Amino acid sequence: MKDEEEEKYKWWEENNDNDEIKWHSLKHNGVLFPPEHVPLPSHVKLYYDKKPVDLPIQAEEVACFFDFKKIVLEHGGANVEIESFDKCDFSKIFDHYETQKSLKKSLTAAQKREIKSEKDKFEEKYKYCLLNGRRERVGNFRIEPPGLFRGRGSHPKTGRVKKRIYPEDVSLNLSEDAPIPPPPEGHQWKEIKHDNTVAWLATWRENVTNTVKYVLFAADSSLKGRSDFKKFEKARELKKYIHRIRKDYKKNFSSKVMLERQMAVATYLIDVFALRAGGEKAEDEADTVGCCSLRYEHVTLKPPNTVVFDFLGKDSIRYYQEVNVHEKVFKNLRLFKKSPKQPGDDLFDRLTPNILNKHLQNYLPGLSAKVFRTYNASKTMQDQLDLIPNEGSVGEKVVKYNAANREVAILCNHQRTKPKSHDMGVQRISDNIRELFWQKLRLKRMILELDKSLKKTKPYYFEELDDLSVEEEQAIQDRVIAKEREKATKKFTRDNEKLKTEDSPLLPEAMLEEKLKKIDELAAEYKKELKTRKPEIKSVTVTVEKLESQVEKLEQRIRNATLLLQDKEDNSQVALGTSKLNYIDPRLTAMFSKKYDVPIEKLFSKTLREKFAWAIESADENWTF
DNA sequence: TGTTCCACTTAGTAAAAGTGCT
DNA sequence: AGCACTTTTACTAAGTGGAACA
Numbered sequence A: 001m002k003d004e005e006e007e008k009y010k011w012w013e014e015n016n017d018n019d020e021i022k023w024h025s026l027k028h029n030g031v032l033f034p035p036e037h038v039p040l041p042s043h044v045k046l047y048y049d050k051k052p053v054d055l056p057i058q059a060e061e062v063a064c065f066f067d068f069k070k071i072v073l074e075h076g077g078a079n080v081e082i083e084s085f086d087k088c089d090f091s092k093i094f095d096h097y098e099t100q101k102s103l104k105k106s107l108t109a110a111q112k113r114e115i116k117s118e119k120d121k122f123e124e125k126y127k128y129c130l131l132n133g134r135r136e137r138v139g140n141f142r143i144e145p146p147g148l149f150r151g152r153g154s155h156p157k158t159g160r161v162k163k164r165i166y167p168e169d170v171s172l173n174l175s176e177d178a179p180i181p182p183p184p185e186g187h188q189w190k191e192i193k194h195d196n197t198v199a200w201l202a203t204w205r206e207n208v209t210n211t212v213k214y215v216l217f218a219a220d221s222s223l224k225g226r227s228d229f230k231k232f233e234k235a236r237e238l239k240k241y242i243h244r245i246r247k248d249y250k251k252n253f254s255s256k257v258m259l260e261r262q263m264a265v266a267t268y269l270i271d272v273f274a275l276r277a278g279g280e281k282a283e284d285e286a287d288t289v290g291c292c293s294l295r296y297e298h299v300t301l302k303p304p305n306t307v308v309f310d311f312l313g314k315d316s317i318r319y320y321q322e323v324n325v326h327e328k329v330f331k332n333l334r335l336f337k338k339s340p341k342q343p344g345d346d347l348f349d350r351l352t353p354n355i356l357n358k359h360l361q362n363y364l365p366g367l368s369a370k371v372f373r374t375y376n377a378s379k380t381m382q383d384q385l386d387l388i389p390n391e392g393s394v395g396e397k398v399v400k401y402n403a404a405n406r407e408v409a410i411l412c413n414h415q416r417t418k419p420k421s422h423d424m425g426v427q428r429i430s431d432n433i434r435e436l437f438w439q440k441l442r443l444k445r446m447i448l449e450l451d452k453s454l455k456k457t458k459p460y461y462f463e464e465l466d467d468l469s470v471e472e473e474q475a476i477q478d479r480v481i482a483k484e485r486e487k488a489t490k491k492f493t494r495d496n497e498k499l500k501t502e503d504s505p506l507l508p509e510a511m512l513e514e515k516l517k518k519i520d521e522l523a524a525e526y527k528k529e530l531k532t533r534k535p536e537i538k539s540v541t542v543t544v545e546k547l548e549s550q551v552e553k554l555e556q557r558i559r560n561a562t563l564l565l566q567d568k569e570d571n572s573q574v575a576l577g578t579s580k581l582n583y584i585d586p587r588l589t590a591m592f593s594k595k596y597d598v599p600i601e602k603l604f605s606k607t608l609r610e611k612f613a614w615a616i617e618s619a620d621e622n623w624t625f
Numbered sequence B: 001t002g003t004t005c006c007a008c009t010t011a012g013t014a015a016a017a018g019t020g021c022t
Numbered sequence C: 001a002g003c004a005c006t007t008t009t010a011c012t013a014a015g016t017g018g019a020a021c022a
Helices: A057-061 A068-074 A091-105 A109-127 A222-252 A258-273 A327-336 A353-361 A369-386 A394-411 A422-450 A459-466 A470-501 A509-532 A544-571 A577-582 A586-595 A606-611 A613-618
Strands: A046-048 A051-053 A128-131 A134-137 A171-173 A191-193 A200-205 A212-216 A299-302 A306-312 A318-324
Touching (some): A046 A091, A057 A068, A134 A222, A222 A258, A222 A606, A222 A613, A258 A327, A258 A369, A299 A327, A353 A369, A369 A394, A369 A586, A394 A544, A394 A577, A422 A459, A470 A509, A577 A606, A586 A613
Parallel strands (some): A171 A191
Antiparallel strands (some): A046 A051, A128 A134, A171 A200, A200 A212, A299 A306, A306 A318
């Protein structure tokens, strides 16, 4: 397409005072439905108690689901009465799909590309809409496919069947004069709306949680951009009020009115520990809490002023913090826990997010609990960035930027599960560091071989020669040799495979033998060194200076690898993305990029650059939050 | 005055895409 | 070109908060 030539609409250069009206005209092509269920071939069946089962087609689609039995009955039952799930044998069906999967995988790269481009072409028209006459991207234009509901944490509805959505379930929203996208053959839309006070293009209701789902504009759209901008401007406005708010809640720690005390303590927790508002949750949802819904058992008090928070927050992510709090906060928490209160009871029994937000509105219209998270996240980022010296390589500056980002993520308790490959990766890097260290020691030993007197004149330089035990050196050598062997063998088989496809004569086995023999010799040499500590110097042109500069290079590599290792470890359970996407004012990143001369590409991915184009273009190197 | 509904933002994870090696 | 890993994007669940409803 000709995307790059198209003039990008710079909404931030226009002012827009009316945000009640979301659009003046809106045309789009509707939504993309998931592919129909492809019926199984007649020889692939579910077996019940060894007998083949003819399933209704809807039940066939959800074969394997928890409430499978229910779906079978709902659709008229099967030829066999299914009573016990244990007797169901899904293996034929499973195998069928496994075969299809591997068939797909075995396609050539060209075939895969072909399929992909067909798919892209088909989806193209759903990706964009016309918003006020301008072409803008649509977000999630795909209708969610049927499947099992995967709740987070221990959700009472985990595993229920999320039903297939038909056009009859979907309402569209567009201009009155916009053509109505034709529904799929033989179907009707549920409803056509023309409501320009809302920002959705399509909506339907999901059957498991009974919640409304929407098709919205993409993150880089003018509409989303404007609302993001407003969010950060509101958080910046809070700067002007935060001192008074803090003064007031400290005063109200001693209020005679219980509600005021609870409000004061809750505001303190939201402000200092970045807790969420914490609305009430229903019986059929996961038991998670935020500030206002904290219960007796979530807070443990340790005099004189230590509090242990331990609860499941949004997405059932654990919040565990042992912290020191303001002395009056401690006393108040003790009061809020006083008998007859017991486990299961609300800590803030007079308070709801609504009451709290109403109170906050008095300071600043539009101020609510969530604004504090945005404010404190961006404030923390600004403070952290201010500490970074403007020096060093781009890579080093990026590492420091990420460290600042991490502070914010920790404040907001943004976690992720440790990647599966993490422990292995850590092992690999630390092995590598020890290997580099060993290579460095060998160089230093060589230096002494060339000039023994240096040991006396530069003793500190050779101190670390004793830092490696014979056992460890042996272990490192073994690893190095094993790696060399593997490398040689792998290269040999690979080369031969290539020759085989070319119908060329293969390399003789002897060639590999030869290589391996060389490696054996190297191993013997190392083994000797283990005792003598005198590595053989193979080149006649070697000088002390040359070796010293090699040592320096190794030291730089060790420093880099150590930083990498530290970074990996620190990031293993912290998710940086969420705060970058939602909480840190992107103008801070734009400022950092300009002031520290770090290309924005190193800080923002392509989608983030698109989402935050307004920030990148409007903030200079002096911008402050 | 509490509850439900609606619209939207925020969230972690699965899947896709990219990268850096041989 | 393929592997092994990392980064980015897509997906959709789970929050927030204001308005409508009872």
